[in-house]
Amino acid sequence: MIDYQSILNAIYNNVVQDEDKGQIANYIPELANVNKDSFGIHLQLISGGAYSVGDSEKKFSIQSISKVLSLALAISKVGTDIWNRLDVEPSGNPFNHLSLLELEKGIPRNPFINSGAIVIADILVSLLENPKTDFLEYVRDITGDANIDYNYKVALSEKQTGFNNYAAANLLKSFNNLNNHVDDVLDFYFHQCSLEMTCAQLTKAFYVFANKGNCMLQKTRLTKSQAKRINAIMLTCGFYDEAGEFAFEVGLPGKSGVGGGIVALLPNEFIISVWAPGLNERGNSKLGMQALEQFTTLTNQSIF
Ligand code: DON
Numbered sequence: 001m002i003d004y005q006s007i008l009n010a011i012y013n014n015v016v017q018d019e020d021k022g023q024i025a026n027y028i029p030e031l032a033n034v035n036k037d038s039f040g041i042h043l044q045l046i047s048g049g050a051y052s053v054g055d056s057e058k059k060f061s062i063q064s065i066s067k068v069l070s071l072a073l074a075i076s077k078v079g080t081d082i083w084n085r086l087d088v089e090p091s092g093n094p095f096n097h098l099s100l101l102e103l104e105k106g107i108p109r110n111p112f113i114n115s116g117a118i119v120i121a122d123i124l125v126s127l128l129e130n131p132k133t134d135f136l137e138y139v140r141d142i143t144g145d146a147n148i149d150y151n152y153k154v155a156l157s158e159k160q161t162g163f164n165n166y167a168a169a170n171l172l173k174s175f176n177n178l179n180n181h182v183d184d185v186l187d188f189y190f191h192q193c194s195l196e197m198t199c200a201q202l203t204k205a206f207y208v209f210a211n212k213g214n215c216m217l218q219k220t221r222l223t224k225s226q227a228k229r230i231n232a233i234m235l236t237c238g239f240y241d242e243a244g245e246f247a248f249e250v251g252l253p254g255k256s257g258v259g260g261g262i263v264a265l266l267p268n269e270f271i272i273s274v275w276a277p278g279l280n281e282r283g284n285s286k287l288g289m290q291a292l293e294q295f296t297t298l299t300n301q302s303i304f
Helices: 004-015 063-084 099-103 114-127 131-143 152-161 163-174 182-193 199-205 224-237 240-249 286-299
Strands: 040-045 050-054 195-197 254-256 261-266 270-275
Touching: 004 040, 004 050, 004 286, 040 199, 040 286, 050 199, 063 114, 063 131, 063 182, 063 224, 063 254, 063 261, 099 163, 114 131, 114 163, 114 182, 131 182, 131 195, 131 199, 152 182, 163 182, 182 195, 195 199, 199 261, 199 270, 224 240, 224 254, 240 286, 261 286, 270 286
Parallel strands: none
Antiparallel strands: 040 050, 040 270, 254 261, 261 270
8 A cells, every 4th residue: 555645745845845946937927926835736546535735725727737628628529520620749849839830831739739729729619609608617517626717817817918829829820720710719718728726626627537538426528538549648748848858757647737737647546736836947837847756756656
C-alpha cells in the first residue's frame, strides 16, 4: 500500500521551500490578482480514495486546461470528422505561436495550442444552442458538481487584451477554417478559459479520461477509444513546447494552464491536480511540474 498522504505532505514541504516560484501570468491582467505562494495538490484514486494538501480547495482560473473539456464535448458530438479541421501533432512552439498556422494554411497543429482550441470553440458555437450555458452544463455534469462557473471578470480582461487570439481567429477565418463570426467564437473561447475550479474539482472533471470515458457518476460520456485518443493528445501536446520535458520528468498525460494549474492522470488508477500560479519560461506551472515529477518518482507510478 502506498502512503499517499505522507507522500503529498513530503512533496509540499519540499516544493514550497523553493524561493524561485516562477512568474505569474499578467498578459491577462485579471490573472495577476493571485497570491504567488498559493500551492495545492489533490489526488483522486479511481478506486475511490482521495488525498490533498495545501490550497486544494481554493478556486483558480483553469485557462488552457479547459481545452481538454471543450475537445471532449466536440469529439463526443462530431466524432472523427473533427480531424478534418485540425491535426494531432505536437507543435514544438509556444501556445500562442502564429507563423506555423500560416505556413500550414490555417490547419492548427493540435487542439491545445490556442488556434486549435479556437477551431474547437467554433465547432461548439455551431453545434450548441446556447454555447456558453450548454458548455458550462457539460462541465458541471462530467464533474458531478453544480458549483462550477465562469469568472466573468477574467473573461472580460482577456477579451480586452486578447490581440494575439484575435489574430489567430482572423487567420483561421482567412483560410476558411472558422465558420462563425470571430467575435462570437472568441467570446465563447474567453469564457471557456475563464472557468474556475479547485484542485479537487479538477480531478473529478478529468475522471472521465482516466476511467475509459465514464465520469465520476459513472455516466458514459466518451467511448473508450475517444478517451484513449484524448489522453494521447494530452501526452504529446498538453504542455506545448515543453511536452517532451513533461513526459520525460513526469511520464503522465496531462494539461496545463496559465492560471498555474496542471492536471495529470494515470489511466485506470488516478487523477492528480496541482495549483501553483508561478509559471516557468514556457508558461507552465514551475512548482507544479516539480511536484508532479516528485509524485511519480516517489510512488513509482507513471505510464512508463
Ligand atoms: O488564450 C490564452 O492565451 C489563454 N486563455 C489560455 C492560455 C493558456 O492557458 C496556455 N497554457 N499554459
